[in-house]
Amino acid sequence: MTRASRGAALLVLGAAGAALLGWLAYAFGYTIGRTSGGDRAMVIGLAALALAIAAVVLLSPPVRDAEVALARPLLGVDLPPVRDRRSWDSRWHGAVWALWVALVGAVAAVVLLGLVPLGVGLIVSGLNGAGVWRIPLGLLLVPAAFAVQTLFGLLLVRTTPHLLGPTAADRLAYAADREAELAQANVLARELHDSVGHALTAVDVQAQAALLHRPEGPVGEALVRIRSTTQRALGELDQLLGDLRGSADNPAKTVVSEDDLRSLVAGVPGRSSLTVRGDFDALPPQVRRTAYRVVQEGLTNATKHGTGPAQVLVEVAGDAEITVTNAVGEPSPGGGRGLLGLTERLRLVDGSLQTTNEEGTWRMTARIPR
Amino acid sequence: MADDRPDPEVIRVLVVDDDAMVRDGFAAILGSQEDLAVVGTADDGVDAIAATRELRPDVVVMDVRMPALDGIEATRRILALPEAPRVLVVTTFEHDSYVYDALQAGASGFLLKRAGAEQLLLAVRTLAQTDAVLFPAAIRELVAERQGRQSRRALPALTAREQEVLRLLATGLTNAEIASQLFVGAETVKSHVAALLAKLGVRDRTQAVIAAYESGFMS
Known part of the structure; x- marks a missing residue:
């Protein structure tokens, strides 16, 4: 759907709805004006009944749901699914949106149906010698009448998320x-x-x-x-x-200490080394646990893709920063699921992970805020 | 092994686990020792109770999570039997919340299944031969892990001597060891322990240790 045509179909629908409502209002008004006594009372009663039926239909629970289904393709707006159908908040929004679309559609139709004949009339009368200035004005009015439709469509696109968007109950x-x-x-x-x-x-x-x-x-x-x-x-x-x-239901348990990091590094084949600067064991348990995962994943990667022993540096200064470096032969493709998982894990604790591969050295740096 | 008059020197063990590989593995480990005899195996709690009645083991090595009847209820019912054996709970996971319940049900200690053959043998022998509490450090961790969830329980007023006994008992000492530490007779310690259990309202030493840690008396 092009940007300009967004909302056009809905405007037509709104105009049709408005025309139907307008016709009914006119018919009832006309009849009320032409009758008297008991007949008039009956027509007024019928009008009230029609109004009541319209209100009941507009305020019924599925309306907002149907409107969202309609608005999504016709306006190209992204509306989350309706979960709350029964609350009055939801029902009012549904009814108000329907009336709003009818109103905007009606105004758009009046503009279109009014300005186009007016423009054509101006051109014709200008050609008939009523004043040359009428011709360019008429030529301007006709395309303008169509262009304004785009603005009405945009108005619907802009206002619909506020009216049909999620209610508190939806959230x-x-x-x-x-x-x-x-x-x-x-x-x-x-x-x-x-x-x-x-x-x-x-x-x-x-x-x-x-x-x-x-x-x-x-x-x-x-x-x-x-x-x-x-x-x-x-x-x-x-x-x-x-x-x-x-x-x-349970606060995290302390499990990881500097000794655990040492045995982790010692457990890797080759002569990998661990340097710890600062008091690792003073870090909060969850930071230490994450740090352990970082070192573990770093070592796994180093053994998989590297050629020499890995150097692990853990620096504790406020936050924890972990750097794992080792020599690599050929740059190997893909970061692997492990690093993806680690990035996710770090994201959860507002940390970050960076890996670089420069001049034959693979370097992974993780920062874990405390 | 189905000797009518079992050798009193041999520790009779019943292995209960619903996983055949674990059950047979433990049976193989325990059966390889001269001083131990695996008198039977069971694959759920109901079987375990029947086997305990029939085979009269000294120690039951009990899995916690089992079909039909779990290790907690089985422990409770086994310990209600006359001349009840001691129960060692074995568990797959360190964070198994059922372990605490099993200890409350009267199990004398718990061990991770992956702790290794030496630990298993040590645990079974300790249970069969002494009155010491098994792996007090593990109990401490277990209590610490649960601490966040429940309010601290209050400890009743204990005499200075009872406090000393509780402290030593919670570090895993036997009555005899406590007696030698305090320079008193084993019988005296025994009566202190009995008084202690009564005051704490617990049925055995393991529960006394749990109470000591939960109250913050030990930390």
Whole structure:
């Protein structure tokens, strides 16, 4: 739909509605003027009945809903779905919008139907010698009558969001919807967490049992690695459950310390290093937890894409700033889901994440406000 | 293993878990030790109660979340049996809210399933052989985690001696160890502990430790 034509169809509709209403008003007025006594009273009664029916229809709950469905394509405005149909706030807005469209449509129609014949009349009379000045004026009036229609259309586009936009009850309903979605996501996360957690535990217990036989060489080493991997994964799942519950009813639990960061870095193959400046353990628990995820993700990326050991620098000065650097060979494509997830996580705490890849050095810098 | 007159030196263990891999794994770990005997296994709470009645284990290694009857209710009913065994609750997750309920139901301690074979063996032996509270540090964390949700509970007036006993008991000492710390007889400690439990209105040492942490007496 072009910008100029936005609202044209609605103006026509409004004008048609207004014409119908105007015709009815005229018919009733005419009849009332021509009758007297009992007949007149009956016609007045009928007029009142028609008015009442119109009011009931306009104020009925589905009206605003239907209007939103109509306004969206005809005006090209973005209106959120109607959740609140029954409140009087919603019903009044629906009725007022209908009358407003009829009014604007009627005025637009009068302008169009009045100015075009007037312009044509001026041109014709000008050509017939009533004054040459009439010709350019007439030539101006005819296109102007059409151009003004665009302004009326714009008026509807501008005013409709105020009249048909969400009511207070709508906004409450959206919030409730959002909450329900989150709760649903929470339930799914928990179920996934439980099933994966139990499976990993079963694997871990089996490895424990096998290790009791003190297997030598690669078998023993493999079992130890299985155990350390399942334990780390279960630890993370534990943290996730803590976070999930934490968002529901529990202040977050302190879990991460500088020592945890050290063992995380030490657990990575190669000689990665950790430097901590400032008092990491004095940071709020959630900042430390996020910092842990940053270091973890940074190291994961470094091992996946890098060639040498990674350097992790954690600076605590008010906020926490974490920099992970390491050498990379070829620039590898894509940031990966891990970094995307991390960016999301940092966004949640108003932090930020930047990665650069310059002269063979990959650098990830995260800032976490306290 | 179905000996009519079991060797009194051997600790009889019942393993309860609905996951066969975990159940068999624990049974394998416990069964590998000379001084332990896995007298049976059960895959839900109802089975666990029946098996406890029949097999008379010294220690029940109990999963918390199970179909039919969960570990909390099973623990409660098992501990109501005459000559009840001690119950060690094992759990998949550190943040399992049911663990606290299981301890309140009378379990003597809890252990993460991934803690490792050594920890499991240590826990079972400690429960069977001593009266010490298991893993007091874990109980402290559990209480701290819940602290935000409930008001602090008040501790009744305790004598200085009872306070001392509670403090030592909460660090995981046995009666005998407490006795040697306080230079008194084991019987004296025993009566102090009994008085302590009665005053606190709790049924066992684990619950006394929970009360000590929840009241802020220990922190």
